[in-house]
Amino acid sequence: VPGLALLDHRLLIITGKGGVGKSTISAALGLLGARRGKRVLVCEVNAQERVAPLLGAPASGSSAREVVPGLFTVAVTPRDAMREYGIMVLRFKSIYDAVFENRLVRFFLRAIPSLAELVVLGKILHEVRVEEHGRPRWDLVVLDAPATGHAVQLLRVPAALLDTVPPGPLRRDAQWMRDLLVDPLTTALSIVTLPEEMPVNEAIDLDSAVRDVLGIPRGALVVNAMPEELFSKEERARLGELERDPPPLGPAARAAWLQALRAEQAARSLTRARAALDLPTILVPLLARERWDRAAVEDVAAALAGSV
C-alpha cells in the first residue's frame, strides 16, 4: 500500500531460510516500534526462545512479558495455544480440563491435521485483533515465523481449512484468520535473506509461494549481513599479490582480499534478488561482533530505522 511504512502495519510476519537472522531482525523491528511509542508484541514459534534472550532478558514463556519498555515477547507453543483456544470455544475451563487434558483426547487433537498450526496461528492473530478499553491491545505484532517450508505450512492453514473443512467452528475461525492475513492494511510479510546464492534462491522461491499460495501482502526483502565495498578493482588485484607477504602486510592483505571477494559476491546476489523480486529491499550491513547481544540488536535497529 503506497505511503504505508512497514511499521504502520498491525502484523509484520518475518520469515526466510534458516540461519539468516530472522529473530535478530524481528527483535530489531520490535525495538524500533517500541521506540516510536507503539505497544509491541513479538511472537515466537520456535522450539527455543530467542528474542527475549537476545535483548538481555530472561525467556518470556507462554505469557507476554515486557522485556524492554513497550516491547513484549511471547513464545507460542501448540499445547498452550490449544488450551487457550479450547477454553475460548468451550467457555468453561473445567470442561476443557475434563475433556482435553485427558491423555487419550490429546491423541485425538493431534490427529486432526493442521489443528496445531491453526491454534498457534489463531493465538497470534487473536492478539492482532483483540481490543482493550476500545483500542487494540497491541499497536504492532511481529511474528518471528519459522523457516521457509514450515512458515508456508503454518500460514497456509487457514486457506487449506477453508478448502477442506465443512461449516463449523473450525471453518469460522479459519475464515477470520484468512481475512486478517490477506488484508494489506493490516499485514505485511517480509523475507529475510543473506546476500548469498542459496539463500537468495530460497527467498525467490518463498516469495512466489507467498504470492501464489498464501496470497499474503508482501512487505520488503531484508538483506542481512551485507558487506561494505571497501576496495577498488585495482586495489584488489594488488592485494592478491601481497597476500603471501610476511606479517603484518600479508595477513592484512589476505583479510582484505577475502572481504573484497565477499563484497563482490554479495553485490551480485543482491542484484539478482532485486531483478527477480519486485520488492523494496532493505540492507543491513555485516556487523563484526564477537557476541550477539542487545548492543548488536541496537546496531541492526539503527540500520533498519530509515527504511521501515
Add this chain to the structure above:
Amino acid sequence: LGEIRDGLARKRIAVCVGSGGVGKTTLAAAIALQRALEGGRVLVCTIDPARRLANALGLESLGNVEAHVPDHKFREAGLAPRGQLFAMMLDVKRTWDDLVARHAPDRARQERIYKNRIYQQLSSALAGSQEYMAMEKLYELATERDYDLIVLDTPPTTHALDFLEAPDRILDFLGSDTARVLLAPALSAGKLGLKLFHLGSGYVAKTLSRFTGAEVLTDLADFMAGFQGMYEGFKNRASAVRALLAQPEVGFVVVSSASPRSVDEALYFHERLHAESMPIAGVVANRVTLDLWPGGGSLPGPDELAAALAARGASLAGDLGARLARVLAEHEVLARADAREVELLFRSAPGPHAAIPRLESDVHDLAGLAKLAACL
C-alpha cells in the same frame, strides 16, 4: 574432513542432521560426490522444500525418482568419477500414496483413503509428515535398491530429531487405543459417521465436536476405519526403519555452522543421537572464519600497514593502510568468535571432527562440491 571420510568409509547410509542454514544439503551432496568419485554407486536424497540440492548438482529440478547426474556435468567440472552419482528429492505426498498402496488390501480401500479429507491433510500439510516420509523413503531405498552409499539430507527442522520422533507420533495416532475406544461404535456400525453421536461417552464426543465441528470427527472416523487392518503393516515398517537407523552401517553426520545458535542445536542433536544409541560418524563445523593472525599478538595499526605498503613500492597510497587495519581487525573478531564456538562444539561432542573453512565462493556446481569434499 579426513576423519569424517574415514568415519563413513564402511557406511551404507549417511544421515546429515543439523539446524537450518548450516550448509547441510551442500555437505550431503559433497559426501555423496566424494564416494562417487572414488568408485561407489551413490545416491543423495534431500527432503528440503527449496531446490537447493538440484541447484548444487546442476540439475534443473529433482523429483521423487532418482536422477543420474550426467557425465558431461563431471567433465565440465574437470572431474573423472570412477563411480556414479544419483540425486532425488522426496515428494511427501507421493511417498504417502505409495505407502498406502503398499499396505491397502485392495484397490477400493486405497481409493477410499486417498479421497478422505483427513488423509489429504495428513499427507501434505501435517507437521512431522515430511520427516516420517523421509524415513520411509530411506528404508525403501536401502532395502530395495543397490547403492553402495545413500546420503540423506534432513529437513531444516527447528524441532530437533523430528524425523526420529514423527513416525512414532503419527503411528501413535493411527493405532491409538483412544481412537479405537472412542470410535469403536462408529467402526463396528459399518455405516461410518452416522453413529458418531454414540461415540465414547457421548459427552466427550459432543464436547469435541463443539470444538472442531462434528463433520471433522466423521471424517476422522472414516479415516480410521479406512486404516483398519493396515496399522500393523505401518507399525512394523516403522519399527524396521528404527532398527535400520541403529545399525552400524548407518552413520549420522552432525552439521553445524560456527554460530552459537547452531552449535547449541548441534550439541542437542548429538546428545539425543547418543541417548538413542544411534551411530554417529562425525561432527562438522562448516563455514568457519580462519584466524589470519595466530598467536593473538596485538594487531597492526593503520600507520604500520601504511609503512609496510610504502616499503613495497606502494602506488597504493591514500587511506588503504587504515582500511586494511580495519578489515583485519574485523576479520579477527569473527575468527575469534568462530574459534570459541568450534572449540566448544568439538570438546562437547567427541568423535571424528572436521572444521571446514568458509570457502571463497558459494558452492553451486560439481567443481565447488569437489572442493568442499576435499576439505572433508
